[in-house]
Structures are given as C-alpha cells and as structure tokens.
Amino acid sequence: MKLSEENxxxxxxxIHQMIEENANYIANDIESNKINRLINYPPNGGLTESEKEEVSKLSGNPVLKSALRKILASNTSDVFFGFLNILDGTSDPTVEYGEWGEVMLVDFDEENEMDSMLHEDFFGTYWDWKEKRKNTSWKLDLLDE
Structure with a gap:
C-alpha cells in the first residue's frame, strides 16, 4: 500500500502551513522582545545572556521582522525538502547508523501497528548527532555555559 493522494x-x-506559522511566531516574539521563548532545540538549548541582549536589539523593526520571517521559512523549507528527499529515496542520510535501507510513507493500516514514533525520538537523538557532527567551532546547546 502506498500513501494516498489525499494524505x-x-x-x-x-508542512507549508507549519513553516509559515512558526516563522511568523518567532518573528513576532523577536519583534515584541519575548526572546526567552525562542529556543526549544536542542533539548538543553537556549540563548546566552549576551545573545539575548543582542537579539533584543532587533525588536520593533517591521522590515527586519519581514526579513527574519523569510529567512526562517526558507531555512525550515530546506530542512523539510532534504528530509522528503531522504524519504523519497532520491538522497541518502549523511550520518549513518549501519546500512541505510530506503523507507516510505504509507497510509495507516491496523496490521502495521507502530511500536515507536519518530517525533518521540527526535529530541533525544540530538545527542547522537552531536557526537557525530563534524563542525565543532560552534554549538547549539548550552552545555558548558
């Protein structure tokens, strides 16, 4: 069985709706100086005090808000597009945990009951990524801060 056209x-x-809504949500938070709500990734992420101070300088600028919204939406769409390419089998994951076998999205079937959910494992696998990442000149989490 494959994924139906409706699904x-x-x-x-x-996905497009989530990209737009989240870009707008973050741009609104920056504009209204609610920077304490900006970071939820990685699990122990956040902004340092000096980063918060600099981001607060961005508030109240509608042109910057528009630009940030576009940058955030473009970045998120790039991530989704790459993810969908992996699902479609037109690219492979760049970080390997054994041999990669292609996957596919299919319509739900009672016989194929799921025993784990990707969204439940997502944040916890950040630490696996951090262990394997190549760029160590900057980091997203607040360890050692």
Missing part, C-alpha cells in the same frame, strides 16, 4: 496533499500542505 500526501494533507501532509505537504500542512
């Missing part, structure tokens, strides 16, 4: 369209259009 495919619902998924893809919902």
């Amino acid at each position: 495919k369209m619902s998924l893809l259009v919902s």
